[in-house]
Every structure is written in C-alpha cells, then in structure tokens.
Amino acid sequence: MELNAAQRQSCFEYLLRHADDRLVLGHRLSEWCGHAPILEESLALANIALDLIGQATHLYGLAAELEGSGRTEDDLAFLRRPEEFRNLQLVEQPNGDFAMTLVRQFLFDAYDVLFLEQLQRSVHPELGGIAGKALKEAQYHLRHSQQWLLRLGDGTEESHRRTQEALDELWRFSHELCVPDELDIEMQALGIGVDLGSLAEAWQESVLPVLCAATLMVPDDPYQVVGSRSGFHTEHLGYLLAEMQSLPRSFPGAQW
Amino acid sequence: MSDATENASVSEALVPPEALSQHVWSLLEQVPDPEIPVISVVDLGIVRSVRMEGATAHVTLTPTYSGCPATRAIEQSVREHLERHGISTCLQTTFTPPWTTDWITPQARERLRDYGITPPEPRSGPIPCPFCSSSETRLQSEFGSTPCKALHFCKACLQPFEQFKCV
Numbered sequence: 001m002e003l004n005a006a007q008r009q010s011c012f013e014y015l016l017r018h019a020d021d022r023l024v025l026g027h028r029l030s031e032w033c034g035h036a037p038i039l040e041e042s043l044a045l046a047n048i049a050l051d052l053i054g055q056a057t058h059l060y061g062l063a064a065e066l067e068g069s070g071r072t073e074d075d076l077a078f079l080r081r082p083e084e085f086r087n088l089q090l091v092e093q094p095n096g097d098f099a100m101t102l103v104r105q106f107l108f109d110a111y112d113v114l115f116l117e118q119l120q121r122s123v124h125p126e127l128g129g130i131a132g133k134a135l136k137e138a139q140y141h142l143r144h145s146q147q148w149l150l151r152l153g154d155g156t157e158e159s160h161r162r163t164q165e166a167l168d169e170l171w172r173f174s175h176e177l178c179v180p181d182e183l184d185i186e187m188q189a190l191g192i193g194v195d196l197g198s199l200a201e202a203w204q205e206s207v208l209p210v211l212c213a214a215t216l217m218v219p220d221d222p223y224q225v226v227g228s229r230s231g232f233h234t235e236h237l238g239y240l241l242a243e244m245q246s247l248p249r250s251f252p253g254a255q256w
Numbered sequence: 257m258s259d260a261t262e263n264a265s266v267s268e269a270l271v272p273p274e275a276l277s278q279h280v281w282s283l284l285e286q287v288p289d290p291e292i293p294v295i296s297v298v299d300l301g302i303v304r305s306v307r308m309e310g311a312t313a314h315v316t317l318t319p320t321y322s323g324c325p326a327t328r329a330i331e332q333s334v335r336e337h338l339e340r341h342g343i344s345t346c347l348q349t350t351f352t353p354p355w356t357t358d359w360i361t362p363q364a365r366e367r368l369r370d371y372g373i374t375p376p377e378p379r380s381g382p383i384p385c386p387f388c389s390s391s392e393t394r395l396q397s398e399f400g401s402t403p404c405k406a407l408h409f410c411k412a413c414l415q416p417f418e419q420f421k422c423v
Contacts (some may be wrong), residue, residue, distance in 0.1 A: 043399045050325070050403060051322050052323070100299075129354070130351050132351060133322055133355070136354060137321065143398065199283035
C-alpha cells in the first residue's frame, strides 16, 4: 500500500511496539525453560515463547523493510536501548513464582486474542497475514493461561494466596492495554491498526468471569500505570535487555 | 529416493511451463519435513504454489507456526533439492491464508499414524491412541515436543503419545 514518509514512520513505530511486546514476553517465558514446576509446563512455556518470538521476528522484519535503512530484524531486537523499547510494562515484569507468570500471561493473552482478531483485518496485507497466523496461536495461549488461572485461584490455600498476590501486583499494569494514544488513532484511521479503545469492554468481559470463577478478587487499588508506549519502563526491562542483547553487543555481526 | 533423474537439467526450450511446474511439484514431494521425516513438505500443505518463470521456479511456502524453528531448514532443503535438479529457485513466504491442518493430505495422515503420531482431526472427546487404538486416553498438555504437537496419555496401553494438533 502507498504511504507517505510520515505515515511510513508511524507504521514503523506501530509495528515496533507490538513486536517489542512479543519479544520481551517471549524472552521472559524462555527463562522458565528447564525450571518450570513440571516438565509439561517447561515445554508449554517454551512453546509459547517460541510463538511470541516468531511473531516478533515477522513484525520486526516488516518494520525493517518499511524503514528501508538497511537495519535488519535482528538489529531492531538486539541493538536498541531500553528507552527505545515500546513494549507494555506488563510484559517486562519478572517471572516471580508460577502464579505471577500465569497471571501476567492471562492478562496479556486475553488482550492479545482481541487485538489480533481486529488486526487480521488490517488493510496492510502482510500485517493482516502475520496477525491471522498469530491469532491461532494466541487462542491456545489463552486456553492454557485461563485453565491455569482457574486451577491456581480455586486450588489450594497456598495457590490461591499466591495467585491473588500476583493479581494484586500486576493489575495496575493492565489498564493501559486498551487505551489508545495518538499513534493508535492514526493507525486506526489508516485502516492499518486496530480500534484499541473498543477492546476495553470485551477485555473485561473476557477476564472478569474467569477471575470470578477462580475465586480471585480484582484489587481496588486505583493506581494505574501509563506511558509504556512512550518509552516509560520499570527498572526490570534494562536487566532483561542486558542479558538478551549481551551476545550480539559483545560480538557484533556474530553468526551461527 | 535417488536424486539422479533424467531431468537433471531442464531447460525452458524443451519443456512447456505446465509440465515443468508439475516436475517441480513432484521434486518437492521428495523433500521431507525435517521434524517428521515420514511426510513431505507437500504432504504437510506448506507449499502453496509453484510458478515457472523461464527456468526459474517461484515457490511460495507458508510456515506452520510463527516460531517454527524448522522453517529455515525447510527453505534450505527445498532450495537445495530443486537446485540439485537444475532448477533455479526463488522462495517466497506468505501468511495469508494462514496454514491449517486441513491441508495435510490423506496419505500423510495415514503415515503419521503409522509413525506413532495421531493425525489432526477436528473432534470432541478423547483422541484415539495411535498404538492400540483405544479411546481411553487423556490430554496431558496442549504443548508437545514441537509447536505442532500436543501430548496425550493412553490409559489402556499406558503409553504417552503425541497428536498433531488441529489448527
């Protein structure tokens, strides 16, 4: 499709923020590989990480093509600084215990399914294609995290306590999932991006019944985190990127 | 299967394009999936189209999963196999329409079963064990050894087994 220079730049930034979500969350999940409470979960979390990092690769690839400055998808993933990342603060939060990881995942998956359902109808054919593929994956990611939330929340006294604590900790990061900024509005107007604001109600309808069935209480703390998409992050992102980027930064151009 | 064929070097002057693309399809049927070698990339449904432009084959592939680690290996083996048979190859990737297990051929489903992997079937209820055919099975995890497989357990023969998940 034909875009002018300013629109190309906007589209590039839009692709980056959604690629960043997937790369950062995928990296977090990969940290569980070999450490999960049971073997099946080591496999499950590694599989989900693989899907997310694969999706990120395709989005970065598209962004690199659009930018046309010779940067590759690897450059975008491994050679940007923390303040250049535009991922949601939710996805950079540390794994904590298994409950913390699954609550983080559930809040994101519920959003991701709704987001991708709309994005697959993007007028940008390649982006719509990547979203259509990713949607099939997000649907089983959501089934997985939702089932765990029910088991953990409505499980033993200890699993309930830990899951409630995780929800108390992470809920404040969920508000901005469905709040559009200027870029969202611009991308929606072009038919490239989604109507993010319209997802808010559907997200609540997806999340609240599960929390209720899992005997979990929505925290009544009014504080809500904002600013992820403008580059505000918690301190955790820097450490994550330092580890993830150490090889390409130590050995520029390394190939294997 | 032997790589040596009488078509080792094909030229556009001698063969009409339709015959040439048929030839490319039959060569692609010899390229195995790197993770499940009993089925070919054509069986798996990831070769979406073959178009001849002169002596160059434009082959469009679609990945099974966004992060499938075999994607690059598949591209490489497709290219190597065709070029070994004298066909210069140009590969494209598409995501639309997204890959679905409906595209796996009927023959490939049988071969999967013989290999010990239950083929994908849209069905509710327990998945039959590929070893003893019992329906006394349970889903252990939606995630198996590769992105495309789920893990099940047969209560009759006490054997864990994998199913090609239906997407």
